[in-house]
Amino acid sequence: MSLRRPAKNQPDSFEFNALSLEAANSIIAKYPKGKQQSAVMALLYIAQRQNNNWIPLAAMKYIAKFLDMPYIKVYEVATFYTMYNLSPVGKYLVQVCTTTPCMIRGANQLVEACKEKISENECELSNDKSCSWMEVECLGACVNAPMMQINDDYYEDLDKQKTLDILDKILNGETPKPGSYRGRLNNEPENNRKTLMDLKNA
């Protein structure tokens, strides 16, 4: 990890659309009057969602004005948290978990698949600029390791081939079905086992 820099090519302006504006106002309403600055993290996230998964500088300025706080304070927050993307990540952002449980279950194969299908390095756009991937820390789905997150959806119980299939689909503009790829419902036990009672050395 090194200091993340904002992208070189920045849009000139940014404004919340009607949907974001409504969401932003409902969040600000949760804080006492005069403490609207507390909403900065939520607003940055709203801006990120509106703007193809990344936050341009114009959006930070807009939010600073929106919340009546110094621009540098918004910039500090945006550079501190790694989940705010400061440069374009494409329409599909693939986040591969490589923390210990996933790593043991073969997360490196997922990384290889991403390297083949999307781009050689992480945080780099694919050739058609629609997609990028990155390694992230634990996404909290260790029971279904190895896994990856594409935008808002989790894809679980993967191996290299399954990952390649999923990536093919998203690169063709389809939306693959999220969830377990070994046919599990959520994170239910495999082989219909519901308890550990009949298992020795459990």
Add this chain to the structure above:
Amino acid sequence: MLKLKVNEIEVEVEEGLTVLQACEKAGVEIPRFCYHEKLSIAGNCRMCLVEMEKSPKPIASCAMPAAEGMNIKTNTALVEKARKGVMEFLLANHPLDCPVCDQGGECDLQDQSMYYGVDKSRFKENKRAVPEKHMGPLIKTQMTRCIHCTRCVRFATEVAGVPELGAIGRGEDMQITTYLEQSMQSELSANVVDLCPVGALTSKPYVFEARPWELKKTETIDVMDAIGSNVRVDTYDWEVKRVLPIINEDINEEWISDKTRYACDGLLHQRLDTPFIKYNGKFEKASWDEVYKIIKSKFENTSKEKICGFIGDLNNMETGYIFKEFFDRTVDTKNYDSRSDNRFINTSKRENYLFNSSINGIEEADLILLVGSNPRYEATILNARIRKSYLNNNTKIISLNNVGDLTYPYQSLDGQTQTLNNILEGNHEISKEIINSKKPIIIIGESLLRLKSSEFLFNKTKEFLLKNNKISDEWNSLNILSTDASTVGSIDLGIINNENNLFSDLKEHKFDIVYLVGQDNLEFHKKDEFIIYQGSHGDKGAESADIILPGAAYTEQDGYFTNLEGKIQKAYKASYPPGEAKEDWQIINELAEFMNNRKLFNDKDELESSMFNYLKLQKEKKLNDQNNPVKEFQNEYLKVKVKDYYFSNVIARSSKTMVECNNSKLNLKSTGTEG
């Protein structure tokens, strides 16, 4: 009061203080980097760790509130080990470049590593390197040395009121940087250099100039504005190398403005170091005897009504007093003044030209009305106090004009004097607010006093405040914001002429001899006048002169100054006048001797005691207030005219650094953070 023990010493502290402050009260020094008395508490350097009974871990004393019955230990093995650990982390990424670092010799990190540093490093990785940041012409950055104490960030946000500095990124990659596209837009910016405990932010004009132990340090008074900030002037031989603030809680706290700090290189340039005489439009060097002889014959051949004198904005009171004595006794005329224009000053009572609420009093104020002044540029330190008052008490601030960014929000009115008149007559909503507030402050700037109806408005203001009991022994709401260091002192000495129309006479060329002492701000076109200029710098005054007498600057002579509150303070000699130049009082004394064969004063001591006698007599005389009958009122638009901040006096005008500052506000350079 809370009782606690520090190293078995019992101390009592007020509620709300921290463990660190309690330790200091017990006489125990705690090492610290991020903690600073005048700034908010951050608690992020961890150097101030102490042991507290019943706490399993050491605590950060700067952030821990003192509590009843605490038992603090600061000299145990645990504390030492903890501090050594913190120091090792701080030094892990700190470069070993003390020999080429300007902070060397006055560096907190260097000093404390002598106690807590470990002599070898266990850090085997590459050290962090951070790109330079652009922070304007005053601050040199070497961000690799930064230990992330965030003092500069807190200073900029809290005291200076320009939230342009911030810490971006996290962990090892954290960087302190300015606002994304510009350098710091503050007149207090260079105070971050003093605050920086390491060599990350150092002084750009002073870069590689000297080591602190080589400099002679003189504690003196600043003359760049009427505040009278307490400063320390560091000299290397003749040269003034730098000016630093010293703490005076009643005046400048711990800060000084950029002009105070960096105009000092103007003391090295454009200096007058020998007497000059103008022959056929060209200056030629001369000896003191020659110039005195010419002045003597000129004075003898001119009737005394045709002689006038003006004293300038940077002169100390001794010079002012001997200048007055020279005209009263040697020349025998009252044609002298200390103003540069005909602005109204009521000298009948001392409170009529002082900042009566005092600088400290601003913190107690509950309403501040600015009339015709822009304190940000006219009195930067005072403006910082107004901001402090705004932050602590949410004081309401109203300005008659919109004068731009003052670093705090204020309500601005339309700038018409009619509006002010309405307020003073009680026909405005603000009148009620003033009457209802306990400690209101009305700050009258010099711009108001230059108006045609200034006398009317001033008298009206005073009347209004007296009527509503806002001028009493406890609280005086009437405040005049003088802009020059010698203004109040000169008025105290009576160097002011309200009877004759000196300024219009001067413009109509009614005088044959004009004697200027450090006065460069007069607006008149020379015709046939014989002009004698006495001063330190070759500026507007010297340019128009026929004879130049080289004088001394404020760092080169002892002298008293009265600040805008009426506090008298002594400035001390840090250096000596260059070349043939002499101290100002000496020149006038010698000239008087040359003309009358008699010195005005035998020595400086006699001058001083005579001056204080005069001041004492004046104080007793000025007890009865006189108000002339009120003149007709006419509505005017009050334009707040502020002198160009970076070029407000001869020293600043001769300073290269001030030129750079001025330029940096015009064209904005890159900051190194745009990617």
